[in-house]
Amino acid sequence: MEESNARKTKATDVVYDVVLTNGRVIDAETYTDGIFNVGIIGEKIAAISADPLKGKEVVDATGKIVCPGFIDxxxxxxxxxxxxxxxxxGLTTALDLESGVLPVSEFYDKCxxxxxxxxxxxxxAWGGARIVTFSPQKAVNGKPVPSVEWFLESFDATEWVMAVAEGExxxxxxxxxxxxLKEGGIGVxxxxxxxxxxxxxxxxxxxKLARKYNVPTYTHIQNLSMVDPNSGTKNIVEMxxxxxxxxxxxxxxHLNSVSLxxxxxxxxxIKTAQSAGIPITTEAYSYGAGNGPIGAHEFDPEDVQERLEIDWSDLTAVKTMKDFQTKEEVVKARKEDPNLSTIIHYLREDDNAHDxxxxxxxxxxxxxxVVTDGLPYxxxxxxxxxxDEWPLPEGLSNHPRAAGNYCRFxxxxxxxxxxxxWMDAMRYTSLNAANILEDSIPEMKNKARIQVGADADILVFDPETVSEQADFRNPARLSxxxxxxxxxxTFLIRDEELDTNALPGKPIRAKITA
Structure with a gap:
């Protein structure tokens, strides 16, 4: 029997669409760490070779790390x-899993x-379902709006926050x-x-619903507190x-911010539960400061200092980037603007070795x-x-994790x-996230890898200079x-310059077979 043409064809004989040459290729799943050439055809990695490869476009990656794109x-x-x-x-995939959206199909259609x-x-979004059920005045045309803004703007309604759901x-x-879930939501x-x-x-x-559809739940636990009887520890045991x-x-x-x-x-x-075979996973971002609406129950000024072991100055209004100074200021802000995005410094890791x-x-x-928990600007x-103007205008506010979380890490x-x-870093920024999802989202097996047949979501970065530039005063500075x-x-960034015409992102969506 004659050998097939595919078998006769050597990797060095193919002309690839793009070749990344002489980079330090790191693949955490196969423990690959060496100087290789990477050939890309279409949307896939087609070759990884120590020998030179031919390409329609050849990009020198000498002195750079070539690795999978990060997954948030x-x-x-x-x-x-x-x-x-x-x-x-460094993000090539960004998923909103903690808050989620409803209607799911409307979100994907819009994107x-x-x-x-x-x-x-x-x-x-379980939260979205709760809002329109208990606070129907927040619904638009009888439905939730599939955006985090709508969710945050619902904090001036208290019914959905405090009501107990029973029966119908x-x-x-x-x-x-x-x-x-039927529309392809990636869990609950x-x-x-x-x-x-x-x-x-x-x-x-x-x-039970998540188990039925073989998808995860992603939970922001109930009590942002170290004080029993309603502590975060209690909630972790419940999870x-x-x-x-x-x-x-x-x-x-966000294990860091819920654990305090x-x-x-x-x-x-969590480690003990995992060792017993209980299907539980977690995440964290690379800052000791969180972000949320000042009107949230977690910011209740009656006991927030005790629960979180913080001072009033550890709370910062994103809109003005000014720290609160008194309880009265927090009470006033919650009344006047409950949706006010607020940064909370629960650890001071840059100044304190224990933190x-x-x-x-x-x-x-x-x-x-590693995740961001980043909000829009x-x-x-x-x-x-x-x-979609670029560059973004001056004066936008946010938590710096929205721009610099991964490069800071x-x-x-x-x-x-x-x-x-660097090998372990690729696990925390990419492979671990793919592993958490891939049992229910099989396409994630093609991401977070530099392997033949994997999706060509690839970073080429300088290990000597990679760094965040954003801080709490300048939160939109590019890493x-x-x-x-x-x-x-497709190149979205080439030679550190953005291609504003490039929109190569694709949906990550569950294919439900309940």
């Missing part, structure tokens, strides 16, 4: 401008119509959430911390119980994913910015502190060091 499981900023800034931070610079997706009301919430977003009225029977219904009793994959969002200074004991709880060690425990949790009027944990290797960012085989 917790990205609320689902718009073109934010995605472009994220790409300079496809507008185009997206990077890959996108979202979970089914509970069934309505479950039905709406299930419809989002459960921002339980923003709806303390939701009880365990309601959550049990959600977990473990839900995972164990239903078998549903249970993902705990109880990170050591909470981390051990830095606490952050390490969450950011470097074994098998955990805010104008001086306090409105979310959605224009590479700079601080790998290059400067040497806490982990530096990402020389080339390739999404599905």
């Amino acid at each position: 499981l917790h990205a609320h900023s689902q718009n073109i401008g934010s995605n472009r800034i994220q790409a300079f931070d 496809a119509k507008e185009g997206r610079p990077i890959n996108y997706g979202a979970s089914s 009301t509970l069934q309505k919430i479950l039905d709406m959430t299930e419809e989002g 977003g459960v921002p339980w911390g923003y709806a303390p009225g939701a009880g365990m029977k309601e959550l049990l219904g959600i977990w 473990i119980g839900l995972a164990a009793s239903t078998g549903a994959k249970t993902h705990i969002c 200074r109880d990170i050591p004991s909470i981390s051990q709880l 830095a060690s606490l952050l390490d425990m969450s950011v470097l949790f074994p098998g955990g994913a 805010t104008t001086s009027e306090g409105k979310f910015f959605h224009s 590479l700079r601080k944990w790998v290059r400067e502190r040497g806490v982990i290797s 530096k060091g990402m020389h080339h960012v390739i999404i599905n085989g």
Whole structure:
């Protein structure tokens, strides 16, 4: 039998669309770490070779790391401008899984119509179902609006926050959430911390639903607190119980900010559960400061200092970037503008060695994913910015994690502190996220890898210069060091310059077979 033409063809004989030459290729799944040439055809990686490759376009990657694009499981900023800034931070896939959206199909249709610079997706929003059920005045044409802005703007309504769901009301919430799963939601977003009225029977219904569709839940736990009887530790035990009793994959969002200074004991709880085979995973971002609406239950000024062990000056209004000074100021802000995006400094890791060690425990949790929890940018009027103009205008506000989370991680944990290797960094920024999703989203097996047949979502960055530039006063500054960012085989960033015409992002969406 004659050998097929495909077998006769050597990698060195093919003319590839793009060839990345002489870069340090790192693939965390196969433990590859060496100087190779990478050939791309269309949207896929077609060759990895120590021998020279021919290409229609050849890009010299000498002295650079060539690795999979980063995957963010917790990205609320689902718009073109934010995605472009994220790409300079190394993101090639941004998914809104904690909050999620409803209707799910409407979200995907909108993104496809507008185009997206990077890959996108979202979970089914349990919170959205709760809002329109208990606070129908917030619905638009009888439905939720599939955006994080709509969710945040619902904090001036208290019914959905505090009400207990039972009987027909509970069934309505479950039905709406299930419809989002049928439309391809990547699991169920459960921002339980923003709806303390939701009880365990309601959550049990959600977990059974997730198990039915073999998708994870992504939960912001209920109590942002270190004080019993309603502490975060209590909620973590409840999450473990839900995972164990239903078998549903249970993902705990932003381990750093929900654990606060109880990170050591909470981390051990999760590790013990995992060792017992309970399907539970987690994530963290690379800052000791979180972000949320001042009107949220978690910011209740009556006990927020005790619960979080913070001072009033640890709260910062994003719109003005001014710190609060008194309880009275917080009370006033909650009354006048409950949607006011507020930064909360629960750790001071840059100035305190103990705080830095606490952050390490969450950011470097074994098998955990680095995420941003980034919101869209805010104008001086306090409105979310959605224009696709580039560069973004001056004066926009945000948490710096929306622009610099990943490059900060590479700079601080790998290059400067040497806490982990570049290989391990690729796990935390990319492979771990793909592993968390791929049982329910098989296409994720083609991401987070530099392997033949994998999607060509590729970064080429300088390990000596990669760094965040954003800070709390300048939150939209672009990270530096990402020389080339390739999404599905297309250059979005080339020689550190954005192609504003490039919108190569594709949907990440569940294919449900319940």
